[in-house]
Amino acid sequence: MIQKVKKQNVHELVSEEIQKYIEVKGLQEGDKLPSAEELTKLLGVGRSSLREALRYLEAIDIVKVVNGKGIFVNDSESYRYSGKVKIENEKKFLLHILDVRRALEGKAVELAAIRISNEKIEKMRQCLEEYDVCKNRGLDTSAIDYKFHQHIYDAAANPLLHSVYESISELIKRFFAGPFGVKELFDNTYPFHRTLFDGIAKHDVQHALAEFNKMMDIIEETIRHY
Structure with a gap:
């Protein structure tokens, strides 16, 4: 194959x-x-x-x-160029970045739930509709998934937060490239995009953060158990 x-x-x-x-x-x-x-x-x-x-x-x-x-x-053993070590290194790296993503995007979710405008709510809604179409047709959803999370930073309306995000965006994109080729990562987090959006659109900070953390927990579990 x-x-x-x-x-x-x-x-x-x-x-x-x-x-x-x-x-x-x-x-x-x-x-x-x-x-x-x-x-x-x-x-x-x-x-x-x-x-x-x-x-x-x-x-x-x-x-x-x-x-x-x-x-x-730093570590004379860790550079050994084998498939197993490369996977372990990738897992370690993604978990480090996930810690940063939780903190950074968690704050963006909180601010978005407080500040999001009706215009941005509609943009996120349209993004989700596009996500649904891709998902139902069995198409690659990684790009639209990434776009959805970018909308959260836009809705947070904090230029400095957005700038910090942009500075590490290439690292965060590793999650949207299908880490290890694991498509299940997108399948498992798919439902939480809708519930996360609902919390943000209703200006319900606690609900939005709870759904965001469920999504991050699934990503972490998937990486750890790969």
């Missing part, structure tokens, strides 16, 4: 190349990697892509970035 090709962002490719570099060079815990400037030249990438890659590698304990001192190998 042909497997769906997984899209990769530049920072994902960069992180893989850094892991390969550590392996090929036989670096051990505490060994120093080339500087950020040297890495951008070696890899032929921009600083932003390198920065995202280093954030990911730090999250899964492969490297440690020490301000003013450099980039160091």
Whole structure:
């Protein structure tokens, strides 16, 4: 059976190349990697892509970035390039990001339930209708799922919160790329988009947060048990 090709962002490719570099060079815990400037030249990438890659590698304990001192190998065993370790690293990374997403998006849900305008309620309603159509036709729902959550940040009407979200949006998108190719993640959280929307539209903060946390709990459980 042909497997769906997984899209990769530049920072994902960069992180893989850094892991390969550590392996090929036989670096051990505490060994120093080339500087950020040297890495951008070696890899032929921009600083932003390198920065995202280093954030990911730090999250899964492969490297440690020490301000003013450099980039160091953090765990001499974790970089072993095997399928099993890659999955475990991905799980660890997603769980770290999920902690951040709970806090950030949870606040967005709270503010959206308080501040959402009738215009934005209608936009979210239309988004859900589009979601329903995709779901009923058996189409990929990842893009419309991501769009729904973006509407929550828009409805929160806090430019700074939205800016913080945008700064890590590439990392959060990992949830909407079907982590590990697990389509069940979208199937299992699908019903809670409607109940979450109902809470926001009715300006019921407690109900909206309860439904949001149910959704996050399902995502966490799915990742942990994969």
